[in-house]
Amino acid sequence: MARSELWDTTINHVARMWASDYGNRPVVIVDGDQPPTIEGEGVTYRTSTGKPVYYPNAYRAAGGWDITYCPSTYRTEVGKNWIRKFKGVRKVTLTKPFFRSYTAYEILGTGTQMDDGSTRYDALHSSWGRIHTYRNSDGSRHAG
Numbered sequence: 001m002a003r004s005e006l007w008d009t010t011i012n013h014v015a016r017m018w019a020s021d022y023g024n025r026p027v028v029i030v031d032g033d034q035p036p037t038i039e040g041e042g043v044t045y046r047t048s049t050g051k052p053v054y055y056p057n058a059y060r061a062a063g064g065w066d067i068t069y070c071p072s073t074y075r076t077e078v079g080k081n082w083i084r085k086f087k088g089v090r091k092v093t094l095t096k097p098f099f100r101s102y103t104a105y106e107i108l109g110t111g112t113q114m115d116d117g118s119t120r121y122d123a124l125h126s127s128w129g130r131i132h133t134y135r136n137s138d139g140s141r142h143a144g
Contacts, residue, residue, distance in 0.1 A: 014089060014105070015078045017124040025074045033081035040073035085109065092123070094133060094143050104143065106133055 015027050019036040027036075045053040045067045053059050053067050060067070087109040095101040102125065110122040114134070123133040123143075135141050 019076045020129045021076045027076045032079040034079040036078040044070045
């Protein structure tokens with residue numbers, strides 16, 4: 001399945017926020033229904049025999065062997081079936097007493113009816129990551 005059949009910029013943004021990936025790393029689609037997760041390893045330096053070098057400048061200054069820079073392989077992986085289940089996001093403004101209002105993105109299709117009559121949604125916030133928002137029967141919203 002080609003990437004273009006499943007992809008749009010909203011998925012890219014949501015996948016990174018869901019995985020708490022605030023870098024500009026690539027998002028890779030894999031088989032299965034796994035939610036977005038961060039995979040890979042960071043930048044390293046290695047000797048010609050493959051041993052990691054933790055302080056490359058000190059290693060060179062001490063007359064160490066040639067070292068090789070190995071770039072980061074971090075990426076956000078998300079399953080094809082998770083993307084198919086994803087129905088989009090709804091931008092909502094939430095307010096709490098004594099706090100300023102803030103914006104969150106509710107993930108459509110995740111609504112769960114609660115005992116008190118409200119509906120709970122999985123949502124994303126740019127600083128707090130994954131949160132839950134609640135919509136009361138009167139239409140008001142709050143975070144929990």
